[in-house]
Amino acid sequence: xxxxxxxxxxxxxxxxxxxYASRESGDTLEMIERPRGGVSFVLVDGQTSGxxxxxxxxxxxxxxxxxxxxxxxxxxxxxxxHDYLFTHYQGKVRADLTILSLDMTTQTIVLSRNTHCPTIVxxxxxxxxxxxxxxxxxxxxxxxxxIVEFPFQAGTYVVISTDGLWSAGARKQEWDVLGFxxxxxxxxxxxxxxxxxxxxxxxxxxxxxxxxxxxxxxLGVLSRADGRGVRRLVVHVPI
Amino acid sequence: xxxxxxxxxxxxxxxxxxxYASRESGDTLEMIERPRGGVSFVLVDGQTSGxxxxxxxxxxxxxxxxxxxxxxxxxxxxxxxHDYLFTHYQGKVRADLTILSLDMTTQTIVLSRNTHCPTIVxxxxxxxxxxxxxxxxxxxxxxxxxIVEFPFQAGTYVVISTDGLWSAGARKQEWDVLGFxxxxxxxxxxxxxxxxxxxxxxxxxxxxxxxxxxxxxxLGVLSRADGRGVRRLVVHVPI
Numbered sequence: 001x002x003x004x005x006x007x008x009x010x011x012x013x014x015x016x017x018x019x020y021a022s023r024e025s026g027d028t029l030e031m032i033e034r035p036r037g038g039v040s041f042v043l044v045d046g047q048t049s050g051x052x053x054x055x056x057x058x059x060x061x062x063x064x065x066x067x068x069x070x071x072x073x074x075x076x077x078x079x080x081x082h083d084y085l086f087t088h089y090q091g092k093v094r095a096d097l098t099i100l101s102l103d104m105t106t107q108t109i110v111l112s113r114n115t116h117c118p119t120i121v122x123x124x125x126x127x128x129x130x131x132x133x134x135x136x137x138x139x140x141x142x143x144x145x146x147i148v149e150f151p152f153q154a155g156t157y158v159v160i161s162t163d164g165l166w167s168a169g170a171r172k173q174e175w176d177v178l179g180f181x182x183x184x185x186x187x188x189x190x191x192x193x194x195x196x197x198x199x200x201x202x203x204x205x206x207x208x209x210x211x212x213x214x215x216x217x218x219l220g221v222l223s224r225a226d227g228r229g230v231r232r233l234v235v236h237v238p239i
Numbered sequence: 240x241x242x243x244x245x246x247x248x249x250x251x252x253x254x255x256x257x258x259y260a261s262r263e264s265g266d267t268l269e270m271i272e273r274p275r276g277g278v279s280f281v282l283v284d285g286q287t288s289g290x291x292x293x294x295x296x297x298x299x300x301x302x303x304x305x306x307x308x309x310x311x312x313x314x315x316x317x318x319x320x321h322d323y324l325f326t327h328y329q330g331k332v333r334a335d336l337t338i339l340s341l342d343m344t345t346q347t348i349v350l351s352r353n354t355h356c357p358t359i360v361x362x363x364x365x366x367x368x369x370x371x372x373x374x375x376x377x378x379x380x381x382x383x384x385x386i387v388e389f390p391f392q393a394g395t396y397v398v399i400s401t402d403g404l405w406s407a408g409a410r411k412q413e414w415d416v417l418g419f420x421x422x423x424x425x426x427x428x429x430x431x432x433x434x435x436x437x438x439x440x441x442x443x444x445x446x447x448x449x450x451x452x453x454x455x456x457x458l459g460v461l462s463r464a465d466g467r468g469v470r471r472l473v474v475h476v477p478i
Contacts, residue, residue: 014472028272031474032304035297037263039476058274062308065271069301102476152478192473199469221478229477230438233253234431235270236471237278237341238463239391 008154009224010102012041013195014217019050019164020209026053027162027215028061035071037104041217042068045096045115045162047138053213060085060095060137074099074112078145082114082137094138098160099145100219107152109219112145117166120181122157123150127182156221157185157194164214165198169205191218247393248463249341251280252434253456258289258403259448265292266401266454267300274310276343280456281307284335284354284401286377292452299324299334299376313338313351317384321353321376333377337399338384339458346391348458351384356405359420361396362389366421395460396424396433403453404437408444430457 018025030042042064046056060081067077078097085095096115103110111119111130118131134146150156159181169175184197195218202214257264269281281303285295299320306316317336324334335354342349350358350369357370373385389395398420408414423436434457441453 008478010474010476010478012472012474012476016470016472017468024276025470029472030272031270031472033267033269033297033300035294035301038478039474055274058272058308061272062274062305065308066301066305069297069304102478104478195471203467224477225475228442229256230475231255231264231477232434232473232475233251233255233268233270234471234473235249235251235278236464236469237249237251238468238470239247239249239277239341239343239460 007224008152008221010219011191011222012217012219013192014041014215015195015199016215017199017203017210017213019211019213020206022050022213024050024054025213025215026050026057027213028054028057029215029217030061030065032065032069034068034101034103038102040068040074040099040101043098043160043162043215043217045213045215047094056085056093056095059088060097064097064099074101074110075145075147078112078114078137082143085138086141086143089138091139094136096136096162100158100160100217106149108149109152109156109158109221111148111158111160114143114145117161117163120159120178121150122155122185123153127178129178152221154221154223158219160217162213162215164210164212165202165216167212168202168210168214171211175205189220189222191220194218246463247391247460249458250430250461251456251458252431253280253454254434254438255454256438256442256449256452258450258452259445261289261452263289263293264452264454265289265296266452267293267296268454268456269300269304271304271308273307273340273342277341279307279313279338279340282337282399282401282454282456284452284454286333295324295332295334298327299336303336303338313340313349314384314386317351317353317376321382324377325380328377330378333375335375335401339397339399339456345388347388348391348395348397348460350387350397350399353382353384356400356402359398359417360389361394361424362392366417368417391460393460393462397458399456401452401454403449403451404441404455406451407441407449407453410450414444428459428461430459433457
């Protein structure tokens, strides 16, 4: 089966906000082209928040991005980032790492998790949570990611995030992230709207003052909007 | 002057399409967070088109991205990418390289050009072309970029592109890129619309079959759309 003929496209939307009163988010999100085709998204939540967390998440993201850019496979890049952080900080510093890739060689979406933060997936009409044990990088020897692959299939959604999304409003009570996403997708299937409503909701739960850095990435495999092979990128950066 | 209080944001939109009948674009566009604050966009047009060009543009972009990610300044990263390509291919291969950065430490937009392709700028109510001599990387010893800096100022636009934009429809006649962009911004100031109309126009000039890879990036410094410090990213990748 030639996937190219299906006229699909990957539409990804991410939104990121820093903890209230922090000058910057401690999360890092990077995107890199895979040299053998496709793209990868690397999301890292550094320990604590603010400047210190940012340095850590930057170091981890940079290591992963630079390896993926050289064609290294996702699992090996995650292991290397762990080894690097573990060596550099003698196991005293942790980071949550998630890699989400569109791999054109295997024609799959590859999810590599080193985080306790669940991933939400919609596939073949079913919503599910991927939350099997996945140690963060940096703490113990021989940490490795848990990896899941999905075929390119129209209507597939994958939502990754840092734990700020899950813990939003937690001072009061836990909230139903999966239920909210399901409703958001039913209302408007565009990843951009889903990411936006998720971030609004999380901020609202914290009464407009996020208690932690929140980063969200929503990936959808959808029919091409314009029917042609145009790659697009839109970025908003507050200054 | 504290720029942060101005409530500005950088809105960047890029669009990229491959030469007609080529399986992939030979251009590479990458984005990377600057470790001391801000983001950089790296646009590379590899010699020829298709797979060979892609390999070259990938190598150059990767080198630049990895150096910028480590905090290396833009001019040094461009020089390093040149030296690397020059050494690796003994001066036989060229690439056009443009780096456009939002540098939070100097509070400027930094444009580094190693290309004959002009950059279009709108600043303080004036449109202009930046087209001073700037050798591509890879060919001769000691190549260096030409660098221009702009302060963060609401209403500033910078448009960078690969030469496919300028040569669109060239079999018939040259077209007025600057005039078109000026009108596009007057019609709709959103960088996303400007990038979209530019790509449409370029494709139309080639009767829907681009004669070369075309990549366009439109950067605008504008008032924040939502008033809060949310960073956003939207990506569409045809598969």
